[in-house]
Amino acid sequence: MTRPKIGLVGAGQIGGNLALLATQKQLGDVVLFDIPQAEGLAKGKALDIQQLSTIERCDATLSGTSNYQDLEGADVIIITAGFPRKPGMSREELLGKNLGIMTDVAQNLKKFCPNAFMINIANPLDAMVYALKQITSAPANRVIGMSGILDTARFKSFIAMELGTSMKDVTAFVLGGHGDDMVPITRLTTVGGVPVEELIPAGRLEEIVQRTRKGGAELVGLYKTGSAYFAPAAAAIEMAEAYLGDHKRVLPCAAWCTGEFGINGMYFGVPCIVGAGGIEKILSFELNDKEKAMIETSRASVAKTVAETKL
């Protein structure tokens, strides 16, 4: 059996880390794609990581290109092509610039690798993955957005930091759009099985929720030249790994919703089973009134950006 082929569209900060993690985890051979002006970046990162693979002892072949044909036959595509935020910007402000890039990317993916499992990371996340699905006409189970795993990772890390516990023992998920009104579900968050609402006072927990919602902006403010890239890359690799290994992982992802949580006909962050069938199932459950209200606020924000996404 040949190794899976992983195509990375965008060889910038996240793209480079995706290539590194995919290699270290031996997920398959990696093709880093970027525009002709940045072909050297794609080729350079591929070569650099290829050399690392002798030290890390990984079997993977890496290459860099600006020719879409080289992505032909890819099993997984991860898209980071697009501008990141600068301090003070909202993700939604990237729509104008990044939609043109996504249109070009999606048209080429439709032509060269229509059967790939496509994971989008470019922002504004929920609108960009919507555009990707519409332009490629790929089935909804194979077009997915990475956001909830990252938002959840931020939430979990803040809780573990607050309590001084292991990062491993926090169980949580963040639902909703990848914006400032995302919805961490504190009611179902546990630390080693103990409800977090009994461990952290309500006021302090609310501060952690707010820090999670602004988690991306916090990093943009620190980096100044762009946005987060280590954790976003790890989050998308977790999704690719679940697909390639048919792991049936339950992961919060931006998925095409058809009525789940009252969301219809758009991408939204929901708990998904991810396996060889891509998004195999969305796991719905009953929300309380407060959670429903927060989900509705988030839904309205995503719907507004999607309405502005003129294809």
Ligand code: A3D
């Ligand atoms: P950056 O390091 O600038 O890399 C983006 C790359 O895209 C650059 O190398 C560009 O040359 C390349 N590019 C531009 N136009 C095209 C094109 N038409 N075709 C192919 N490649 C192109 O950015 P980054 O890697 O830090 O971030 C990439 C995207 O991810 C941005 O839109 C960020 O906002 C987004 N992001 C999303 C999350 C989520 O949680 C969803 C987190 C962090 C960043």
